[in-house]
Amino acid sequence: MFKADRFSDEQISLIKEKIDGKAIIACSGGVDSMVAAVLASKAIGDRLLAIYVDTGMMRKGETDEVRGMLQDLGVNFRIVDASQEYFDALAGVTEPEQKRKIIGEKFIRVFEREAKGFGAKYLVQGTIAPDWIESGDGVRDTIKSHHNVGGLPKDMGMELCEPLRDLYKDEVREVARYLGIKSSERQPFPGPGLAVRCLGEITPENIEIVREACFIVEDEIQKAVAAGKMEMPWQYFAALLPSKSVGVQGDRRAYGRTIVVRAVSSFDAMTAEFSRIPLDVLDKISRRITNTMKDQVNRVVYDITNKPPATIEWE
Numbered sequence: 001m002f003k004a005d006r007f008s009d010e011q012i013s014l015i016k017e018k019i020d021g022k023a024i025i026a027c028s029g030g031v032d033s034m035v036a037a038v039l040a041s042k043a044i045g046d047r048l049l050a051i052y053v054d055t056g057m058m059r060k061g062e063t064d065e066v067r068g069m070l071q072d073l074g075v076n077f078r079i080v081d082a083s084q085e086y087f088d089a090l091a092g093v094t095e096p097e098q099k100r101k102i103i104g105e106k107f108i109r110v111f112e113r114e115a116k117g118f119g120a121k122y123l124v125q126g127t128i129a130p131d132w133i134e135s136g137d138g139v140r141d142t143i144k145s146h147h148n149v150g151g152l153p154k155d156m157g158m159e160l161c162e163p164l165r166d167l168y169k170d171e172v173r174e175v176a177r178y179l180g181i182k183s184s185e186r187q188p189f190p191g192p193g194l195a196v197r198c199l200g201e202i203t204p205e206n207i208e209i210v211r212e213a214c215f216i217v218e219d220e221i222q223k224a225v226a227a228g229k230m231e232m233p234w235q236y237f238a239a240l241l242p243s244k245s246v247g248v249q250g251d252r253r254a255y256g257r258t259i260v261v262r263a264v265s266s267f268d269a270m271t272a273e274f275s276r277i278p279l280d281v282l283d284k285i286s287r288r289i290t291n292t293m294k295d296q297v298n299r300v301v302y303d304i305t306n307k308p309p310a311t312i313e314w315e
């Protein structure tokens with residue numbers, strides 16, 4: 001049986017032993033990086049600097065939320081706005097693996113800059129087992145280059161410390177609860193952020209559409225769960241398709257974008273089943289999305305594929 005208290009004590013000791021100087025961690029606010037940051041902060045105090053990179057691909061209100069959490073947990077942190085850099089690097093790129101590589105690479109470069117400024121010798125990461133298994137370890141095929149593995153160049157110049165490498169998501173959540181991290185029940189959010197939910201070209205305008213749609217999906221599903229209409233899915237969000245389809249607005253022809261609603265139940269993200277969302281909840285989501293973004297979106301579809309054969313995210 002997995003014991004969160006024993007795991008935490010062991011890792012704090014191991015980090016203390018390993019890290020003899022300053023360390024830096026990328027903190028996205030997700031449960032993985034938050035747990036890694038708190039363990040490292042408990043081990044080495046202010047010799048750890050948590051960096052939150054605002055990539056421009058974050059969810060609505062996310063940056064403020066993360067700022068509050070890091071403050072409450074007493075972690076030494078800095079917020080870096082790199083959104084323009086990301087949009088510039090991604091301009092015109094549509095191929096999913098290329099996007100992931102660019103995002104991973106940029107992330108490390110922004111980091112290196114911050115790390116140099118701080119004098120960090122170590123890089124702490126919240127990598128968990130499915131991240132490196134699915135990124136291909138020489139034995140398995142690469143399904144997706146996960147942000148924290150695939151984009152990592154060899155010349156990074158910092159030593160790695162990955163305290164959660166052997167854990168699965170449910171175990172990380174247990175550790176989070178043990179450490180008193182409020183985000184422990186938050187749904188997972190991928191490292192590359194909304195970029196993997198924006199098919200085709202990534203522009204500030206496209207990201208804004210998918211950000212608003214994700215917010216609506218989250219809000220409506222949380223309301224439906226609170227009203228006892230459905231069980232909380234493991235993950236639930238929206239994705240934006242690159243193609244347009246014909247619709248009608250008033251008595252005029254419209255030609256707009258499609259939003260995909262995705263909600264799945266899963267145990268460890270390795271497999272997943274699409275959630276049976278009640279139709280009236282889907283109806284509400286669809287109406288709210290098309291009403292809020294009348295000029296951009298004229299179609300909403302629900303993804304009814306399991307993993308496998310699909311993955312949870314669309315890219």
Ligand code: XMP
Nearest residue numbers: 146147148188189190191192269311312313
């Ligand atoms: P997929 O889409 O591969 O996702 O079925 C499995 C789980 O991993 C999340 N995900 C990521 N997490 N970096 C991460 O830290 C990534 O690059 C990444 N890509 C996907 C996804 O949201 C799901 O929970």
